[in-house]
Structures are given as C-alpha cells and as structure tokens.
Amino acid sequence: MNKRKNLSHKKSGNKRKRSENSFSKQQKNHGRGGPSKGKRSSDGANQRGQKGITAEVTCTRLTHDGKGIAQWEGKQVEVPHLLPGEKAEILITKRGRDVSGELKRVIASSKDRVEPPCPYFYECGGCQIQHMTNLAQGRFKQQTVNELMKPFVKPEPIMTMEHPYDYRNKSHTAFGMNQQRQIIGGMYAMNTHRIIPMDRCLIHDPKADEIVNTIKGMLKSFKVQPYNEDTGRGLLRHVLIKVGKVSGEIMVVLVTASSEFKGKNNFVKALRNEHPEITTILQNVNKRDTSMVLGEQEKVLFGKGTITDTLGGLEFEISAKSFYQINPVQTEKLYGKAIEMAELSGKETVIDAYCGIGTIGLIASKQAGNVIGVELNKDAVRDSIRNSKRNGVKNARFYQGDAGQFMVEMAARNEKADVVIMDPPRSGSDEAFLSSVVKLKPKKVVYVSCNPETQVRDLHYLEKNGYKVEAIQPVDMFPQTVHVETVAKLVKK
Template sequence: MKIKIPVEKNQNYNVKVIDLTYQGLGVAKINDFPIFISNTLPGEEALIKVTKVKKNFSFGKLIQLKNKSPEREDNVDQKYLQTGIAPLQHLKYKYQLKFKQDQIENLFNKAKLNVDVLKTIGMDNPTHYRNKAEIPVRIINGQLETGFYKRQSHDLIPIEDFYIQDPKIDQVILIVRNILRQYHIKPYDEVNHKGVIRNIMVRRGHYTGEIMIGLITRTKEIPHIDSIISKIVDQTQDVKSIIQNINPKNSNVILGRKNKLLFGRKYINDQLLGLTFEISLQSFYQVNPVQTEKLYSLAIKKAQLNQNDTAIDAYCGIGTISLSLAKHIKRVYGVEIVNQAIENAKSNAKINHIKNVKFVANKAEKQIVKWQEKGLKPSAIFVDPPRKGLASSFIDTAGKMAPHKIVYISCNPSTLVRDARCLMKYGYHINQPIQPVDQFPQTVHVESITVFEK
C-alpha cells in the first residue's frame, strides 16, 4: 500500500519547529513527515514553502516568522545563509557553542557510551577568522564574478565580504577580481568545460601578515599574465607569493597537481605557538590560528606526558602538532602520506632548530608497523584525521601497538564516536571529559579533543 506524502512541492504550510539538525536546519513535522528548513530555530512558528519532496522527508524555505526564538540572532545577512558560508549565523553565538557541545553529547548517548563533554571553547570575536580562502570564479550577467555557491547547487552568488574570512583576504580577492576583469580573462564554464580561471585561493599569515595568491586555472597559459602579476603586486601589500595551479580536469576537485611559480617564493611564513612554519599552496594548515593554538595546547596538556616519553604524530601534515609537542617530551615520530607535506615538516623542524623529531612519508598504519618492528614503544599516539576519521586498519595497528594514550583531535563527532567504539575493543577508555573547541564559528563544524587511555 502506497503511503500518501502529506506535503506538496511549492505549497505553503504553517509549522512549528521542534529540533535543529547537525547541519543547522530547523525540523518541523506534518503528520510525522519531516521538513528541513534553513534559518529556523526550535520553538519558532513559521509560514514555510516546501521546495523539495523526497520519499521520507522534504525541504522548505522560510516565508514568514510568526514568533521568534530568544536564541535567534537578528543581525543576519541572507546570502551567508543561502550559500552555507555561515549556516548558524541566525543562532546567537553562546547558543552555537551549546549546539556543538550537544552534538557530541547526543552522538555518544545514542551509541550508549557514557562520557562527559565540557562546554565548547569559543572565540571573543567569532567572525573574520579564516586565514585561507578558495573562491570560485564564474561569469554572471556577462561579467567575471567571485562569490560562493548557493547551498546544494553550483549557482554562484556574488559576494565581496565573506564574513568569516580575514578582511585582508577579502580585499585581495577583490583586487585580483578587478584586474582579471580589466584584462578580460575568461572565467571557467563548468557546463562546457571552457574558460581560463577556475578559482582564486588566498592564504594570509595571522602573525606575519604575509600573503600568498593562488590562481587556479583550467589552461596552462593565462593571457597577459606578466601585466596581471605586475598590477597585483603594485596594488597589494605583503604579497610574498603568487602561484598558478593548473587543473585541467572536468571535476569538482579544486587543485590540480602542477604548480607554476609566478612571483616571489613557493611559501609564506606564519607562527603557531611561538614556532615558525613555511606554508605552501597545498599545505594542510588549520584555518583558524587563534583557536588552533588553544586546540593544540590543550591536546598536549591533556596528554600529560613528560621528558621521558616518546610519541607518534599520525597524519602529521607540515609538522604543526609534532613540533609543538617536541619541547615537552623526549622524541616525536611524525608520519604523513603526502610527500610534499613531509618535506615542509622537515624544513619546519630545521627553521625552528628542533632535532628530536623524525618525519617519514608513508601510510600511517604501515609506518607504525615498521616502527614497532624496530622496537618503538610510544607513550602516546596523536591523531588529527580528516572528516572520514581513522581507517580501520590504522585502529587495528595502533591497538596492537598499545600505547598508554591515544590523543584524538576530531573534526567530525560522528566518526569520532564510530572510532571510539573500535578503540574500546582494544581496551581503551575515555576517562577525561571531551573538550570541544570552536574552530569554525558560524558553521555547524566542531573540533574536539578526546584522550583514550589503556
């Protein structure tokens, strides 16, 4: 028997919002059928329009609020909500921090794992914090524009102030945009896979102010490139590096494999916890330096290691955690699959005169086996994996190595919970409360530190 769906596309409904999803969407129900609505909060009554209907749920957009939640932030710019740049912008910041703490608590409770979760550590100014931008370039109404995609689409909304980015980065993007317009450089057309410029990428050192500009292109050549570079350098202060990244593939992947240095050097410098780091175009470097210093300091403190201990930093990247940890313990072993990142890490160790760190390019699970065969018995393993979490093979290998502690820096609570269950099979327990840190204010993402003890 076919179940009748109680809502229709393009129809308006009066609803009461009862929940907020992990994606920051309000949840309402009509005859137990869920409707997910952006820019709504629990407790609010609203007139909404259903925009998409699926078999088991639907999406809607807000037409009119009948009553407002006391948690609502009124000073909201719709384009940030539309694009997903700041999907929690309509929620007052103190409630954003509570939302992130609750996310972690709820997931552990669902998994029937009894853990304590501390209050989320926030920022004094939860805007304009990002030190890196990757901005699409497209043609809108016959003109080259920079902006961001509308949620769940590839329709570009032109934006000049990105709200969560370093304002200097926003200024640089506009300067580059205007120069590209002046020389009639053709933006990428993803439907026909034509055009020249795909994205503009900008990095800025939080402490040094040094700027790197990446021009991501479909083509090997950029018309008038010498004149373009000359104008960019004349009009922007602190630019130390301009790099062309060539990505000829018809895909959503932003960066290609080939870089061409157009001006200056291949990297910029910045500081983190008093150490200097060289950051290249493709380096993984945390985007919120203020919160990263809190995150790493807490991770090291919660590990409770001393000068007799050794540790492995899996997924070590350019060595930010390894080198921050090095002065607190006897020796650090860093492993990372990306060769370029390991070259950067070795260079960063030399710059900072740190000699008790060894970096190796390899898969973490494979390298740990090699170190174990050589008799290495670390006191702790630090992991800071991507959103997909730890590979099961890594957990098996780390579990057999049996360090006393595994310090897990997570950017995805759901994979953290999944991995926690697996680690517990190897005799690990969470004895300390989990500490969330708000690395990405105005968004639904949350970082956290969990210490697993044998």
C-alpha cells in the first residue's frame, strides 16, 4: 500500500481481491462458499478428478500470508483457510512444477477455527483470517513478527484491538451492472474486476456502508449509470467515503468518468435528506483507463471539501487524497509507542520523513525541541502546514521534496538531527534514503512499518552501517487481515 499516492485498485494482487473458490453445490446453497465439515465417506485414497487431484492432508503451520502448509507427495502445498493441526480434504492443482491447494472439506477442525461472520469472506478476500478466533489472529501475527525479527531482538507482545470490527475510517466501493442489468456495488474479487455485490463490510464504518446502500438505491431514479470499463459508457465509477471517528464528520466522494453529471444538485440534495450527517460531498473526475481510483480533477458539491478528526490530542484536516491511518484507535497506540521510543526531552531536533499530512510529526512536536517534516507529495505538505497552523504548533516546519536528498543536504551543511522518524510505504525504504540517514548520523531512528518483511531488509542495512535495533513493537492495525504494523527503535552504536 503506497501511503502517499492516490488510491488504487490493481487488476491483480490487490489485497482487496480474491479469486472465487469453487465448492460443491451443497456448500454454495448455504450461501457462504466455505469448506464443509465432516468425515470422508471414501477410503482416503487420492481421487483423480477432471480438474485436479483430491487428497487428504494435515496442516503443519501457516505462511506469513495466513495460508496453511501441508505435505503432498513430497511437495509443500499452500492451502488458503486451512489451520495448523487440521486434517482436511483438498483439491490439488498442478501447473508445471507449481502445486496449489484449495480447501474442500475440513475433517478435523482446530480449536482456533470459527465460522466467519462475514457472508462474503470466502469470495472477497479483503479479510484473509476471519476464520480464526481473535486470540489466534494475535498469536499468528506475533509469531510472524517474532520469526522475521529473530536476527535483532525479541519483539514486545502485540497490541491488539478490543473490538476488531467497524474500524476502517475509509471505504471504497466499486459500481457496475450484473447480468440481469441491475446496479450493484461492492468489492472486486481477487485478481479480477468482477464486483462482488455486498451491502455490509464488517471492518468498514457501519455508517459508510449505509450511505453507499442509499446511493445504490438512488442511481436508478436519477438515471445515473455505473461506468462500464469495457465499453467506456456510464458515469459512476466508485464511491469513496471517509469518516472522522472522533469528530463524526463524513466525506462522500463520487468518482465519475465524466465531469458532466446531470442533476447532480438534486442528487446531492436527496442524499443529504437521507443522511444529514454527511458534512461534505465531492465529485472526483477520473477519465483515464487506469488502476487509480481518484483522478486529478475535483469539485466540491457540498460543504468545505474536507473533514477533520482528532488524533493524539490534535485536530487534523483530511482531504479526499490525504493519507490518514485507517484505524485511529490503533494508530493512537502505534504513534504513542513510536514517540515513547524516541525518548524526547523537549530539546531534540526530529525529522519526520515521509510525513504525509504531518500526523506523527505534529504529535511529536509536543515533546520535541523542533520538528522538520519532509514529504514528496505537495498536496500532503500543504495539508501538513494547514494542520500545523490549526493546532497552533510553532516548532514544526514542513518541506516538499525527497526526504533522503533533504538529509544529505543537511549533513553537507553540517546540520544535525537527534531523531529520525520514518514511516515508508509497503515497499519499505530504498538504499539512497537509508544511506542519507547514515550520513546524517541521528542518535536514534524510529522506523514505523506496515510491512515487516521489507522492514527487516532495511533494519539489516542500518545495523551494518552503525545502528543497533533495541526494541520492536507489533501493533494489530488491521484485524481480520494478515497485515500487521511494527515500530522499531534503533540507536547509534
């Protein structure tokens, strides 16, 4: 997930998509498409079908992306939705040397298995581990981080979430037509642009889903057609909703394929009559054949065009394109831990690299001497300056540019920074940026990551170049998914 760039949905590999599993008619009639349970009636021998090989296996462990691992004819097979210790019947598909498995039937269940509360779980794929108990999810993520961070230090116990649903303050819904020419809205199935119609996502803010369902019902009466990617016809591509969890303010972004939106004033009026809690509505125009959800052109149809929310005791203004952590409850814990690791006394110069709209830097400014935020995205820098003024922060400055080059130039001028706080995108940092950290020689580096695997690579580089990892704290920012956030503290040797 690139944190600073526009929202996107890729035609393959997006974590919001999952290929539709094939299950028996009996299972499909139950409406969940999940694995069936019970004893096998056959003698247990492998049965060769037309589409693959049916086999009985036992799961030994999980991959880092939550798939069960089993052995079959000397080969390691990864099976989604299978848990350690479970005996199951799977369908094996061979493509050259590659072997993949699909769960057909659980014969002996793990105590960690639960019935996923979401009826779309096995088809959507936005949540990969909802079939695990909450305790098992935390244990799985802790083990994943422990294994990855073994070369450094033993991570602290993971910070979990008391209510691990309804947490997303941002939701994105795609619109289209089904084969019966009915308007549908929902998520994309994995590796496709096939929309799974859904009325409720259990990790979305419930109010956001209510608004989407209202919009879905309004489209026909207002003669608004969903956009068709194949024909290029239609208007509405997506609806993006952002909710201020503390403020209660709500932004609705109607992403259209054309700037011409006949009857838009009446549409906005009708939507607000149904949902007076909406504080701003925007039209974003995306005419491009692209995987990006948002286009460049934006028009405010109602309200001020932004919403505000409170984090770490400060108020932040959030625009349609702003990056803002999607789980504010856990973000408070994450940022609190990062600032605790920085061990600020009120005198330090802190660099907030990849600063976005300035959230972590402005929160840190309350305990630092001064904060320098650097961000490549000019819209985000504008937001960070506005947020600094909004909160009356006098000891923070924000600059647009490459953070690595900025630090190299600081080092060349013999300027110092005591702490660098870095929060890069999922791909992690690059050697150019990390080498600039080394040149600047801060006493501490606090590395916040949404991808521990790329973080491990970067921590190795920093340890080889004069730093020592002293502490690692995992935080469950994304319950029901395999993703976990980690913050690491490094000190100059």
